[in-house]
Amino acid sequence: MTAAARKIVEMAGIDVDVLLELLIKSASAEFITYYYYTILRCNLIGLGGEVIKNVAETARIEDRNHFEALIPRIYELGGNLPDNLIEFHNMSICPAPLLPKNPMDLREMLKVFIKAERCAIYNYNSICSMTAGKDFATYDLVQSILQEEIQHEAWFSELLAEGPAGHIERKGNQNSPFVSKFLK
Numbered sequence: 001m002t003a004a005a006r007k008i009v010e011m012a013g014i015d016v017d018v019l020l021e022l023l024i025k026s027a028s029a030e031f032i033t034y035y036y037y038t039i040l041r042c043n044l045i046g047l048g049g050e051v052i053k054n055v056a057e058t059a060r061i062e063d064r065n066h067f068e069a070l071i072p073r074i075y076e077l078g079g080n081l082p083d084n085l086i087e088f089h090n091m092s093i094c095p096a097p098l099l100p101k102n103p104m105d106l107r108e109m110l111k112v113f114i115k116a117e118r119c120a121i122y123n124y125n126s127i128c129s130m131t132a133g134k135d136f137a138t139y140d141l142v143q144s145i146l147q148e149e150i151q152h153e154a155w156f157s158e159l160l161a162e163g164p165a166g167h168i169e170r171k172g173n174q175n176s177p178f179v180s181k182f183l184k
Helices: 003-011 016-042 046-076 085-090 106-131 136-159
Strands: none
Touching: 003 016, 016 046, 016 085, 016 106, 016 136, 046 106, 046 136, 106 136
């Protein structure tokens, strides 16, 4: 723990225990999303599945990066991750993005992705609101994650023909353009 980090956040008027709970539950959501997106991605088969696979893979890798980026801030503020993986899984702030009953139904598959991304967006937006102007380090981190989650949702929504995303798919090692500064 960094005593100064926690004290600065407390002095700014933020209940650090509440913030830590949200950050840990967010880390859980990112971890399980990475896991379940792996399963979803493996089931993206056929011509239609191949179209979605690159977007799903980018979102999957970036969600892992979000998990990795959240961990240092949790520990800096005096928090820690549970020792029990099942407990960690079950505390996720968002429901697990499970494989739909019919994994060949690509519309249903896309709805699973979109639901997960929207939950993340609402979650990170609320943490940004809590930390804006008060906890600059957490705000910067969470705002960066929020930017990428918004892009993920836009990509999946576009594939579901909900409207144009206006974003370009990332290629190669260009993952996490907003969060990468926290992964060094």
